[in-house]
Amino acid sequence: MPQPLGYQAPLEPGQTPGQTPFAPDWHDARHLWLKAGLLALWALVSFVASYFARALQFGVDGWSFSYWLTSQGAVLIFIAIVWVYCWAMNHFERQDAQRQVAQAAGDAAQGRHPDA
Known part of the structure; x- marks a missing residue:
């Protein structure tokens, strides 16, 4: 059921209004x-390759390569871009989780409380 206009979700404990649920460094340099x-x-792929595709005048299975590039190739490249983005973000999240575990273990070894 859609929420009414102006609805705000309840705040998490310790969260102040206007705070985002993500850490400020969520979009660090590697993500950007x-x-x-x-x-x-x-x-x-979308603009430059399509613009110059007319110059690619050789055939692939009876179709000109320029036709294949603009009709199918760009879509396949876009799917590959989405796959690479998903894989890389999962990799970054695993790295961040390992870094947090190592930092918590280091803090515990030094006798610091993780919430302090």
Whole structure:
């Protein structure tokens, strides 16, 4: 059921209004570089390759390569971009989880409380 206009979800314990549920470093440099690179690849395939596709005049199974590139190749590249993004984000999350576990173990070894 859709929520009424102006509805705000209840706050988590310790959360103040206006706080986001994600840590401020959620989009650190590696996430931003990944997004920038994949966006550049998408723009390159979508606009540049399609613009110059007319110059690619050789056949693939009876169809010109320019037709194949613009009708099918761009879609396949987009699917590959989504797959790479999902794989990389899972990899980054595993790295962050391992770093948090190592930091908590280091804090416990030094006698610091994790919530302090």
